[in-house]
Amino acid sequence: MTLTARLDSRWGRAYFGAQAAAGALWWAAVALSPGIRMLTLGDLPAGLVAAVDIPLFVIASALAALGVRFAAEVTASWTVLITAAMALYSTVTTSAGWGSLLMIAASVCSVGAVLLVRLNRIPSEWLLIGPFRAREATSARPRTQLLRTAGQIVVFWGVCLVVVPAGIALVELRWGLRMPFPPAVTITGVVLLAAASALGIWSAVTMAGRGDGTPLPVATARLLVVGGPYRFVRNPMAVAGIAQGMAVGLICGSWLVVIYALCGSLVWNDLIRPWEERDLVARFGAPYEAYRDRVSCWIPRRPRRRSSGSVSDPLVY
Template sequence: MSRGRWWFALQAVAGGAWWVLVATVPTVRTLTLGTLNPVLVAAFDVPLFVVASALAATGLRWAAVLATGWTAVVLAGMVLWATATREAGWGVVAMTAATVGSVLALCLVLLGRIPTELVTSGPLRFRTADPDAGRHRHVLGTALQIVVFWGLFLGVFPLVIVAAETRWRLRPALPGPVVDVLVDTGVVVFVLASLLGLASAVSMSTRGAGTPLPSAMPNRLVVAGPYRVVRNPMALAGITQGAAVGLVTASWMVLVYAVAGSIVWNCVVRPLEEADLEERFGDDFRRYAAAVRCWVPRLRPVARL
């Protein structure tokens, strides 16, 4: 059985178990459905989610499409319901996990793989920067990228997540002293991670004749600054910044967001980026990758190339 079919089998079992708990444990029903009528919801969800997932596990592709489509519809409905009523926040969490898993499993069932290349398509397609552009243009472009990406991924998105977490009543009631420690720790970690990110950006834009953005990648392999001790310092900085924002906002959902971002980067973006670097820089990159680890910094900086 393929991994996609295994997911649908697990989803069918989990969905059936959840409906048993909804019927027998009032707390589960309240946390995941609120005041929604469980009989009415079950009339649609059992055949379209539980049964369809079970059929998808046997290899029926139409059932996989049906189960995935229904899961996405339920997630959208739960988000609207939880936002409007402040009920069933944990139902949103459960359906988010189910939707992500179903979409990935559907790709495996239909395509036999997950089309990770889509992440670097369109405006994020790998392209090298204009080699004739002056250094000041690369520095300016990098600065603009930092403002936009940090503003979105470390500002706007976490604020939306915190607002949803609060609205859906998913924020834990932490003692004041605990919150103070989290905030202080988060600020220190965020400042240190930001310094790492800025130092990496300066090295990339001044020595690589390009920017960190895939659509304007450097023309030269950069082994300078933080790149002498760790292979992905900007990604490391960004992930750490995200976790720091989670501490500052005392939000477990923002921490999950940061962890999810690290998984996507490590499993999807990084292999594509490093394959591109190996194609462009050949043995130079292979020697560099052999000498400098991806996430764990060296104790002694590697020699410049």
């Protein structure tokens, strides 16, 4: 069971309680330590900011923790607003970068918490709408599916492994958050990127060539593929993508890009994977369930042997 499957409104209220306490402690630290004030507020007038932030962030979070629903919406809205303002301030002035980073984390968590309070769950299906809506690929020759997959790889890798990391690295530098890595880390990143990219290409070619579709949910394979790298791990494309993201972070010396890749793994594992597995069960039934029970989700390893009388592997090897 994934983490999000166990979350409900109680966790949302608990988060707001923790946020209220953390906010109060932070304001106390700002008042007592000039260093913390400069790292998180820069030259902003602390008294003026506190006059607005304490009621809308600290007190509203405490009220949300006590079950006042509108307070959850107030504090989440304020957190997102102040995050945008802090990010702009840090980008222009190159100061208070740590404050902006903390507010980004608070915004993400506050939005998640208010969804839990209001809906009693995280609506992961919202990630799979519009152009990202999952649908089965149209049947085509393997060569056509390979060309479609190649196009997906160019776009997906270009955005997720070049454009987004470059933006994060530039922000990290501009906000004064850069922490240089030793040369050995860069070399490790190059080796990891090469290995992960090879795994990603192998997985994509296997899916397109044998599954009559592509690896992405927007044109998902029509046949269940359990051969190639899928013999050793159920989601080799996800494993490869996360490893690639971490490798890019190591190569460009950006710890925030590494965090970005790890956060991507959490989003995929807790929000995308449950939907994907329900879809596979609905389309392939017992053969997929037998495969799921024998092959690891994350850690590549030799698959467990089928028990006597179990359903045989389906369709494509």
